[in-house]
Amino acid sequence: MPSAYDPDPAALSALLAGEPAYRVRQLDEGLWRQLRRPIELTVLPKALRDRLEAALPPALRVVTESVCDAGRTTKWVFALHDDATIETVAMAYRDRVTVCISSQAGCAMGCTFCATGQAGFRRHLAAAELIEQVVAAARSVEPRRVSNVVFMGMGEPLANYDATIATLRALNERVGISARHLTVSTVGVAPAIERLAIDAPTVTLAVSLHAANDALRDTLVPLNRTYPLERLETACHQWNASTGRRMSFEWALIDGVNDRLRDADELAAIARRVRAHVNLIPLNPTPGYPTRGTPREGVERFRDALESHGVNATIRATRGREIDAACGQLAAVAGGKVPRRSRVGVEVSPVRGR
Numbered sequence: 001m002p003s004a005y006d007p008d009p010a011a012l013s014a015l016l017a018g019e020p021a022y023r024v025r026q027l028d029e030g031l032w033r034q035l036r037r038p039i040e041l042t043v044l045p046k047a048l049r050d051r052l053e054a055a056l057p058p059a060l061r062v063v064t065e066s067v068c069d070a071g072r073t074t075k076w077v078f079a080l081h082d083d084a085t086i087e088t089v090a091m092a093y094r095d096r097v098t099v100c101i102s103s104q105a106g107c108a109m110g111c112t113f114c115a116t117g118q119a120g121f122r123r124h125l126a127a128a129e130l131i132e133q134v135v136a137a138a139r140s141v142e143p144r145r146v147s148n149v150v151f152m153g154m155g156e157p158l159a160n161y162d163a164t165i166a167t168l169r170a171l172n173e174r175v176g177i178s179a180r181h182l183t184v185s186t187v188g189v190a191p192a193i194e195r196l197a198i199d200a201p202t203v204t205l206a207v208s209l210h211a212a213n214d215a216l217r218d219t220l221v222p223l224n225r226t227y228p229l230e231r232l233e234t235a236c237h238q239w240n241a242s243t244g245r246r247m248s249f250e251w252a253l254i255d256g257v258n259d260r261l262r263d264a265d266e267l268a269a270i271a272r273r274v275r276a277h278v279n280l281i282p283l284n285p286t287p288g289y290p291t292r293g294t295p296r297e298g299v300e301r302f303r304d305a306l307e308s309h310g311v312n313a314t315i316r317a318t319r320g321r322e323i324d325a326a327c328g329q330l331a332a333v334a335g336g337k338v339p340r341r342s343r344v345g346v347e348v349s350p351v352r353g354r
């Protein structure tokens with residue numbers, strides 16, 4: 001499908017064959033900097049606007065829009081051209097606006113506590129479909145600007161590697177979002193972390209760990225059977241060596257499962273070895289995983305245990321719980337149907353479990 005946000009500039013140039021060269025610049029500026037639809041670009045002749053609007057239909061169609069947190073959190077269910085559905089969340093804070101985007105329709109990783117994982121995989125998204133999520137959210141929060149984008153919605157972005165890299169570059173170079181404010185979250189696709197360290201060394205990396213011994217992690221994050229902790233840690237060291245940037249570990253605290261003191265001890269050991277900051281997120285409820293999140297006092301005890309080992313840890317406030325936009329709750333998807341529950345939505349940690 002042709003898209004206004006195809007990251008390849010040649011795609012727009014081809015549409016403007018025969019037009020003066022400055023029309024390419026006007027179109028590029030209007031789409032990527034002003035975030036306008038072709039039909040809204042009054043700097044272009046009306047006939048050209050009409051032609052471009054017809055040639056570049058929106059990649060996303062709003063199915064539902066839900067608002068909570070006193071208007072500061074918005075979740076959209078978007079339908080794609082093939083009726084696959086995805087979810088996107090915008091979270092406005094005093095000093096920033098963060099958008100959480102989906103990288104796949106559904107997810108094949110099967111993390112047991114995650115609503116997306118429970119729903120299964122439909123397909124990878126194209127880069128334009130990732131970018132248009134940011135554009136749609138950015139238009140909704142105007143006149144504020146989107147300052148941060150987190151790849152913590154539905155799907156594993158490093159399993160859709162090429163589209164993720166193209167999106168990171170486009171958001172940085174063409175939309176103008178700082179690379180450090182682009183956060184890629186992964187459950188641990190170790191070889192792709194090593195590639196990312198080469199291809200996008202200035203972005204931020206968040207590894208959704210959730211367990212720091214293989215026996216437990218195998219049950220929560222099935223990908224651990226392919227890339228167990230020792231292999232994942234090698235990739236984390238590689239990231240550090242190549243980028244010099246500190247990563248974060250995301251840890252969805254599950255009552256009685258991974259919130260014991262020995263879990264904190266194990267996590268602290270690996271976090272210290274790779275110099276990771278830890279973000280703690282009480283697990284959000286999903287229909288397929290009835291275990292509840294750790295109560296507040298348990299979360300604080302866990303954080304204190306990490307800090308007693310010299311590990312920096314932050315308790316993340318969740319957003320969007322009441323509209324199923326919180327971490328681990330995004331699940332629109334998988335059969336092209338609009339489901340009842342969905343996931344994502346913490347600042348630097350959704351859970352897709354993340």
Ligand code: SF4
Binds near residue numbers: 109111156187
């Ligand atoms: S936590 Fe992330 S990787 Fe795991 S199933 Fe959910 S969306 Fe997929």
